[in-house]
Amino acid sequence: MAVVDEEALAPPQYMHSTIAAFPATAELARRCAVPLGVSIQPLAESPDVPELPVVDHTALGGVVRCSECRAYINPFVDFLDGGRRWQCNICGALMPVKSNYFSPTDASGRRADVAQRPELSSGSVEYIATKEYIVRAPQPPTFVFVIDVSMQAVASGMLAVAAAAIKASLDDLPGEDRAQVGFLCFDSAIHFHRFRPGCSHPDVLTMPDLDDPFKPAPDDLVVNIADNRAAVEAFLDALPSMHAEARSADSCLGSALEAGLRIMQHVGGKLLAFSAALPTVGKGRLRPREAPQMLGSPSEYKLLSPDDDPKAQGLYYRQQAAEFSRQQISVDTFFFSPGYADVASIAAVSRFTSGQAYHYPAFTAAADGARFHADLVQDLTRTTGFEAVMRVRCSRGVRVLNFYGNFFIRGQDLLAMPNITSDTAFNIELEHASEPIAPGSKVTIQGALLYTNAKGERRITVHTLAIPVATRPLDVLQAADAEAVANMISKRGLDTVLRTGLAQGRDAIHSQVAAIVRAHHTASGAQAGGPGGSGAGPAMSLPEGLQLLPLYGLGLQKTTLFRGGNDVKSDERAALVYRALGMPVVCSTPLAYPRMFALHSLKPGEAEPIDTEAEDARAAAEGDAYEPPPTAGFSELRLPPVVGLSAASMDRAGVYLLEDGAEAFVWVGDSAPAALLTELFGVASFTGLDTSNAAMPVIGTELNGKVHALLEALADTSPMLPRVRVVVQGSGTAVEARFQARLVEDQQATLGGLASYREYLAQLNREAATGSAAAAGKHPMQLQPPAQVAPPPTGGFTRQ
Secondary structure, eight states, X not given: OOOOOGGGSOOTTTEXXXXXXXXXXXXXXXXXXXXXXXXXXXXXXOTTSOOOOEEOOGGXXXXXXXXXXOOBOOTTOEEEGGGTEEEOTTTOOEEEOOGGGOOOBOTXXXXXXXXXXXXXXXXXXXXXXXXXXOSSOOOOOEEEEEEEOSHHHHHTTHHHHHHHHHHHHGGGSTTGGGOEEEEEEESSSEEEEEOOTTOSSOEEEEEOOOSSOOOSSSSSSSEETGGGHHHHHHHHHHHHHHXXXXXXXXXXXXXXXXXXXXXXXXXXXXXXXXXXXXXXSSTTOOOOOOOGGGTTSTTGGGGGSOOOOTTTTTTXXXXXXXXXXXXXXXXXXXXXXXXXXXXXXXTHHHHTTTOOEEEOTTOOXXXXXXXXXXXXXXXXXXXXXXXXXXXXXEOTTEEEEEEESSSEEOSSSEEEEEEEETTOOEEEEEEEOSSOOOTTOEEEEEEEEEEEOTTSOEEEEEEEEEEEEEOSHHHHHXXXXXXXXXXXXXXXXXXXXXXXXXXXXXXXXXXXXXXHHHHHHHHHHHHHTSGGXXXXXXXXXXXXXXXXXXXXXXXXXXXXXXXXXXXXXXXXXXXXXXXXXXXXXXXXXXXXXOEEEEGXXXXXTTTSBOOHHHHHHHHHHHGGGOOOOOEETTTTEEXXXXXXXXXXXXXXXXXXXXXXXXXXXXEEOTTOOHHHHHHHHSOSSGGGOXXXXXXXXXOOOHHHHHHHHHHHHHHTTSSSOOEEEEEETTOOOHHHHHXXXXXXXXXXXXXXXXXXXXXXXXXXHHHHHTTSGGGGTSOOOOOOOOSSOOOOOSSOOOOO
């Protein structure tokens, strides 16, 4: 295989491939069964990745790129004729090197100025866009809030928490003094808020016409924050009391969204919609369509897609998404309903505008307020790019088969993302094109993101991945990455769920895992000298990079996304589907195999930021033998040892934290001592534990503080905080059953969860032998559970 300079590749935080050796032919890819794909997170932020180098080609007359396929120059192009020409590694075209970009090359074709040219030494760079990339002047970052002020929104406390979180975010909004805001409230009517110059409070303009909402004032509905700071803050302070006597239970969310579009379409930006009830009046009104008998039935999957009944107007939100995308507006939706909210229909407006959906079922400020506040502040203040488009290019012989994520597809390889954030991720699935791939060559995938940053500068972020081409099945399989493969098959499984059903989605995941295991069994046996491993000894195991794939495959089938049963409401599952479609590898891995830690046995230094000086000294002393401690989050919190997800691994006198990115449980053994309960919860007995509250109490003790620090660090890679619940062993509650369902290695009485990990491995062993010599009495491949399941990647990555 060709040699690739791994230091020049885009870091896996930006581009994480399922394989590090690309099969030379479609037939070889079929035999290996590993899905060919890449998870891309263009603006990812991580403590172990430095800021992207900025490249300015303005003096060259424009960014250096191929004039044929428009790919950007990168570390894997070849320079010819002493550096006078370069060959594009995407399409193969020969390009002349401009005189002001020329540098002589050595005998190997390496330019003398590589170290001074980030675009030739780093797989991830950011270009300053020249005027050819600017269609209109960059617009100021604009945020329009469409807020439910109905009786339910006020009574639950949602309105008060939203107002407080927005106010707390004003200083840190992207764009600083350039940022603009607008406020639009709704119940059975639409209430516009007009900030006129010099006024301390906005005027309220109420529109009862819901069938054709229009802009009631030519200006002052979206205003600059810096110029109107006092009025904006006064409005947010007064907002809860303005609607304290709310009596309307109706919601005209659909009409309100259209009104929000009207007031910001000239500038674009981000619209945030807060909904406390199912829309009942105006455009986009919906009817309840969840019935108890549908949950757990073969028809349940229909609840996970927008309602296609024209009378219910469920497709209204998906249709509106196209218009929002055209006007460069991204929509984030927040759901707080105590009952059915039809997240699947309404959140489609977020999915197709590169937005995000947040779900707080049966919201109350006491139980969920802190989490909602933190999520909203994070949503508003994180790194955000505006007016974004993303194009993915592949070298000859390879093409993009599918995209998975939250966006609008404008062309075969062009994604429209009105807003893109540091949390935005998507997947591409690759396949072989009709043109063959030359053995000994490299396959190149390049993603280019054009966007406007918070300062109003047009930038182009370019990530390039080069993968050597392999001609042997074992080379492909040994270079596969279990975490990236699990991420990819989860997206493909979700696509199957949305089209045909949950059972079919689980089957798709299992079939993919079984096919990979079978492929390695066959390939290993063939290389060892006989079919089915007859000459390879009594047992073979998956390569290191795939060792955990069976565990992840089983775990995915047991997640809330895929498992059967009638205990998961369709709104919760739909919200998680939309979230999972945009999950990067770092988030999907704990969803497949949650992280569990023993809180009762934390040692000094664990769940605390690492001592950098001490670690540097240890690294210097140990040299190559040094292994950095596992950490999480931007605080680089040292993680305690992970505990296997099985009841057999747990102590009845202990307390454990289990977290999967979407939800977290603090499990309390029925023999936990009073001193431990006091240190963690501030109570001396089980009767004092408030298991109905979704929040872990803050009591100021050292151990309690460590738990909160651990939760925060684990959530640093996630766009939202997990819902935290306390579970007491033997309580027999629905929450305890939900916790037990996340013990991946044990049996659970749910569809998709019936097999334990050992039983699942036995099943895979049997399927690996099917059709091979093993079926005729030879030794089947024996997969062995790892003695200690490794924790999923949290802060760092290892490229296989």
